[in-house]
Amino acid sequence: MPPPPPALLDELVEEILLHLPPDEPASLLRASLVCKRWRRRLSDPRFLRRYRELHGAPPMLGIICTMNELRQRGSIYLVARFVSNTGFRPSPVEIEGFSVLDCRHGRVLLHYQSLFVNEKPDLVVWDPLTGSQRRLRQPDVQCETCNAAVHCAAAEGCSCDHGDCSGGPFRIIFVCTDTDKPGVALAFAYSSVTGEWSAPASLPLGADNVELEEWPGSPGVLVGDALYFLLAGRAGVLKYDLGRHCLSVIQLPMPTAADNFHYAGPYLVAANDGVLGLAFNNMFTLKLWSMEACRDGVATTWAHHRVIHLNTLLPTEDPAISLEIATFVEGTHMVIVITDLDYYTIDLKSLRSMKLKLPESERKSMRPTGRRKCFGIFPYMRFYHPPVIFFVSCHQSVA
Structure with a gap:
């Protein structure tokens, strides 16, 4: 029997592993199962840092959406569901009774609205990669309308690249209009370190009937050291300053009479240039605006x-086909759109589109035509590290 071939040098192994594609989790999992040496290399913090630096922005492992399932006696039941466009399958793949409020830095923020006191927590922070869930009550306030966002606690002025920080501390920003004080916006900040909500920051909105735009189509966006939320009726954008814990309102651009009538939106856009943007769309025409600071x-x-x-970017030659903006992918130039045919991603910088690689069973249930069952779509952007998953949870799989 011939002798076994000599083992590859560690430097060569690392270079090979560094170039495994991040959007193909199966290749990373197979590599981690080759031997203990490769598994240790894939879990080494220095290697993980080099891997993230080499590949840049984390890949989209799937989408998180709220699905309304028809149950017995015609009742509608909400389910927060992970739909993979790669081989990654989290466990659990869905959480019943919850809707999706936000998704950022590897964490998913879920909301439960119960008719019964103390039946379930109001908010859940879910990590699909590890399956962990952190449950908490929302602030003790009577809300007319509300919205919320989750982010890494190191988001302000820290060197964290958010490629693999979901196990660390996080914050939740909960904004609402107060039922007892019409026309007043409140903001509360939750820290996972202290486990407590802050005292509220408040801001009069100028009119009693001004409300927050609520999900599924209006998530908050993170730009720099601030979170932004839409006000209903195109009344403006509510800005929450993360460092100063204060609120302010930004007025929207004045559209023409034709734009105001025909264009849907606005949609908040947080591209990777660090500038807040807006988008309006009328079928297949997308208008983009960007915010600029005045000289003062x-x-x-x-x-x-x-x-x-x-x-011109989609296979939609039939003029009767409709288009809907699902979401803009934060920190990128990408938008997810829905047509009568399928789900697509469009890179607004390169002007290239790609069909989302969804499982056929999921594609049928999510198809926009007929009785639509999926809404409130969020991209799940994160690097997949199989050694962590292999030891933490044996229930997750990569096809």
């Missing part, structure tokens, strides 16, 4: 800088 450094203005005709 305090006031802001909006610049209308781009019009994109999406019908």
Whole structure:
């Protein structure tokens, strides 16, 4: 019997593993099962840091959405569900009775609205990669309308690249309009370190009938050291300053009469250039605006800088086919759109589109035509590290 071939040098092994594609979790899992040496290399913090630096932005492992399932006696039941566009399958794949409020830095924020006191917690922070869930009550306030966002606690002024920080501390920002004080916005900050909500920051909105735009189509976006939430009726954008714990309102650009009538939106856009943007769409025409600071450094203005005709980027020759904006992927130039045909991602920088690789069984249940069952879509962006998953949970799988 010939002698076994000599083992590869550690430096060569690392270079091979570094170039495994991050959007193909199966290849990473297979590599971790080759031998203990490869598994240790894949779990080494220095290697993981190099891997993230090499590949840049984390891949989209799937989408998180709220599905309304028809149950017995015609009742509608909400389910927060993970739908994979790679081989990654979390455990659990869905959480019943909850809707999705936000998804950021590897964490998913879920909301439960119960008719019964103390039946279940109001909020859950879910990590699909590890399956962990942290349950907590929302602030003790009577809300007319509300919205919320989750983010890494190191998001302000820290070197964290958020590629694999979901196991660390996080914060939840909960904003609402107060039922007892019409026309007043409140903001509460929750820290996973202290396990407590802060005292509220408040801001009069100028009119009693101003409310927050609620999910599923209006998630908050994180730009720099602030979170932004839409106000209903195009009344403006509510800004929450993460460092100062204060609220302010930014007025929207004044659309023409035709735009105001025909264009859906606005949608908040947080691209990777660190500037807050807005988008309006009318079928296959997308108009993009960006926020600019005035010379005084305090006031802001909006610049209308781009019009994109999406019908030239999608296989939609039939003029009767409709299009809907699902979500803009935070920190990128990507948008997810839904047509009568399928789900697509469009890179607004390269002007290239790609069909989402969803499982056929999921694709049928999520298809927009007929009785639609899926809404409130969020991309799940994260690097997959199989050694962590292999030891933490044996219930997750990669096809």
